Amino acid sequence: MDPLAGLLDGPRARGAFLLRMVMEPPWAVRVADHAPICLMSVTRDAAWIVPSEGAGPVRLEPGEVAVVRGPHPYTVADAATTEPHALVGPGGHCTTLHGEPLSQEMVLGVRTWGNAAQGSTAVLVGTYLMDGEISRRLFDALPPLLRLPAADRTGPLLRLLDTEITRDEPGQHVVLDRLLDLLLIAVLRGWFARPGAEAPAWYRAMGDPVVGVALRLLRDDPAHPWTVASLAGRAGVSRAGLARRFTELVGEPPMAYLTGWRLALAADLLRESDATVEAVGRKVGYSAPFAFSTAFKRVRGVSPQEYRGNLPERQQNLPGR
Template sequence: MDALAGLLDGPRARGAFLLRMVMEPPWSVRIEDQAPLSLMCVTEGQTWISSDAGDEVLLRPGDVAIARGPGGYTTGGDLRTEPLALIGPGGTCHTLRGEPLETSMALGVRSWGNDPDGSSVMLVGTYQMKGEVSARLLDALPPLVHLTADEWNCPLMPVLDDEISRDEPGQSVVLDRILDLMLIAVLRAWFSRPDAKAPAWYVAMGDPVVGRALRLLQDDPAHPWTVASLAAKCGVSRAQLARRFHELVGEPPMGYLTTWRLDLAADLLRESDATIEAVARKVGYSGSFALSAAFKRVRGVSPMAHRANSVLP
């Protein structure tokens, strides 16, 4: 499992909120849905996006942006028009005065806007659940990621544009998978940029020694790893691995493994009904007591409390 696979290995898009937004200027929409991540791409016209963190980008046809939540952002034909709609959690939509807009601005299946022939068209895909395994990567993203059409050049945008307004059996699953693939394409292009400030562990994947160590830990977290056994697999001494791993990743190999195991456990607790004992053994702990002790020490809550508190935003 590599870094990008780890992003979506846990709760991949499931019933993601997808929308084709068709607008005619002047227009502006305020987004406060608290979603962990939204992907937006423009197919016609142009759209401004302004995040609460102060970032502003202009999207033209073929451009894509990722807004990292839970902070809000505003999108519109310009940055001066007062928002005509406020999007809240779960895709709820109303005016700034609280008047509902879901029906009045509906333009068909997964289509919404102020004019069916509007000159600005944007496709929006929103993940509604934050997965613990992806937290390392999501935390490394700025509030707003922007790639021009030349920088990512993904053939999936026309596919999403074609599929988003269809209403066929299994359509939501098809759209979820397209959204996943588009997100991976965007992140791959983003982290290849020299100015992207990718997280240390992501960059370390390219190191012949530390990269192999990271993949071994990620691929088989249940193995009883020690620094010595990991070093042997990587063909270096224990001291060499420990020093280089800390230099590139910023923490010791066993510290990284602990965090990885607990991230996996958190996902399993949220996404399955497996017992704590079964989860513990799957991620490399001897039993429920050992997992509970580590989970509470690192995360501040017990596995049972984490499961009980895991709800959609």
């Protein structure tokens, strides 16, 4: 499994927040939905994205794609200085800044929302509502806000998303979820392929002829009883050589990486499946429930049962649905 396959091979988009925002200036929307990640692309005119911290304002032109990494709030507007008039909260619930409902007032059609049906600005918005643990390593390596220039690899997907986003046909939510997944993967591929891109260490290490082999073995079969010696044998190097090179390139020893990967998988399984805690532990390589619970609590601070019991309910209030 390569790193981008691992990114969405678990809690993929499910009922994601997808809409076309149509606006006539002046306009500004404050987004405080606590979502883990949001993709935006302008199809008409231009828009500004103004983070609450970190990066400065970014102007988004047609064909470009912006990725905003949560959970910090940000503003989308016609100009960097326009004051927000609307607030988008968790699940896409929209109100005025004083808490008065706006969702129905600004609905312009199926998954279409804004202040003017023929507004000069149109923005495609796709927001992931589930915070998947497997993807956390990659998301944490992204800047709070990135902008990818218009590119051949994203153009066809954006045009297809623009066509599909306002359709109301059987299975349409699934179609849109998969399009959002494909767009995110295309954007991340383009981002990490840039000259001088600062990809995470483990991502870069996937291209190493020795460490890349070990990483793929660990990610493809985490339940296997791996040792440094068995990994080194499969990679065709000495035990000491693998341990040294793996730590140098990835930033942690092989077994520490394996533990983190196993527990990330376990967190997703606890979140997304009804499997028993014991079954989850076995699936990620822990034959004894006590050993799994101890390792999970050491890293997460709570037992697997407590983690599953504390998962928040995700409420969705999607315009146009």
